[in-house]
Amino acid sequence: MTSVGELLARGIERLRAAGSEAPRLEAELLLGRALGVGRTVLLAHPEAPVGPDAERSFATDLERRAAGEPVAYIRGFREFYGLVFATDPRGLIPRPETELLVELAEREIARRLAAAPRPAGAPPLRVADVGTGSGTIAVSLAVLLRRRAIGPEVEIVASDDSPAALELARENAVGHGVADRIEFVAADLLPAPVRRPFDVIVANLPYVRSDEVDRLPVAVSFEPRSALDGGADGLAIIARLLDRLPEVAAAGGLVLLEIGADQADAICRLVGERLPGWRCRVEIDLAGRPRLARLERP
Numbered sequence: 287m288t289s290v291g292e293l294l295a296r297g298i299e300r301l302r303a304a305g306s307e308a309p310r311l312e313a314e315l316l317l318g319r320a321l322g323v324g325r326t327v328l329l330a331h332p333e334a335p336v337g338p339d340a341e342r343s344f345a346t347d348l349e350r351r352a353a354g355e356p357v358a359y360i361r362g363f364r365e366f367y368g369l370v371f372a373t374d375p376r377g378l379i380p381r382p383e384t385e386l387l388v389e390l391a392e393r394e395i396a397r398r399l400a401a402a403p404r405p406a407g408a409p410p411l412r413v414a415d416v417g418t419g420s421g422t423i424a425v426s427l428a429v430l431l432r433r434r435a436i437g438p439e440v441e442i443v444a445s446d447d448s449p450a451a452l453e454l455a456r457e458n459a460v461g462h463g464v465a466d467r468i469e470f471v472a473a474d475l476l477p478a479p480v481r482r483p484f485d486v487i488v489a490n491l492p493y494v495r496s497d498e499v500d501r502l503p504v505a506v507s508f509e510p511r512s513a514l515d516g517g518a519d520g521l522a523i524i525a526r527l528l529d530r531l532p533e534v535a536a537a538g539g540l541v542l543l544e545i546g547a548d549q550a551d552a553i554c555r556l557v558g559e560r561l562p563g564w565r566c567r568v569e570i571d572l573a574g575r576p577r578l579a580r581l582e583r584p
């Protein structure tokens with residue numbers, strides 16, 4: 287029987303030849319999937335024998351990956367912010383850069399609640415995740431708020447114009463036991479009119495320039511293009527949201543937008559043009575790249 291170590295070596299070679307940028311990690315994840323164990327177990331037992339069924343299913347997965355399919359779609363899940371999210375072609379795969387958005391949003395919500403506690407019966411703080419996709423941001427926030435024992439004082443609305451994405455987002459909410467804490471709505475950006483303006487709006491909208499989408503790694507072509515393609519300058523959809531902010535954001539409201547690393551100047555210029563009086567600041571991520579625009583309504 288073939289050993290774990292031999293199969294790993296074979297898998298790494300196959301993925302390297304196919305152009306993978308992380309052949310070792312991906313081979314480990316896929317062999318772990320075939321065997322139903324985590325990567326650490328594989329590394330601790332390179333001599334362990336692998337049965338023919340697992341070997342076959344590993345070979346199948348390697349070919350899927352070699353053909354370009356993302357590992358997260360093959361495994362059906364991806365870790366984000368210490369949580370596990372179901373992933374399939376209905377929604378964009380959660381990306382680590384979006385963790386910054388969740389972190390800042392959570393901090394901001396907690397700060398606002400501390401500054402203005404909501405006694406029972408007072409209207410809740412309203413939070414919107416616009417273009418929720420697989421639900422990553424809304425569900426992570428709901429889980430983090432539950433950990434802080436924050437309940438009905440915060441209301442989370444998650445919207446998407448793709449019914450398929452909303453379905454996946456709902457499944458992720460159910461999986462994390464927070465389906466009762468998020469209202470999912472099918473809408474282009476946000477419903478019009480909104481029931482009550484939002485205090486905090488977060489969004490990871492499509493922001494990749496159309497001509498760049500086709501130059502992204504093959505794996506990205508398995509994801510919904512509608513989640514990535516931000517039009518000729520990448521900011522077409524974000525600009526449409528900016529135009530709606532006067533109507534959907536509360537006075538003193540905060541808007542956090544994930545952006546591309548080269549869009550910091552462009553986004554604040556747009557805000558200056560379309561939202562007089564609003565403040566625009568760009569936050570730097572752990573890698574030192576400007577990936578988040580922070581808009582404040584006076």
Ligand code: GLN
Nearest residue numbers: 490491492493494513514
């Ligand atoms: N960060 C993603 C990528 O470059 C883009 C996500 C988005 O457009 N919202 O693949």
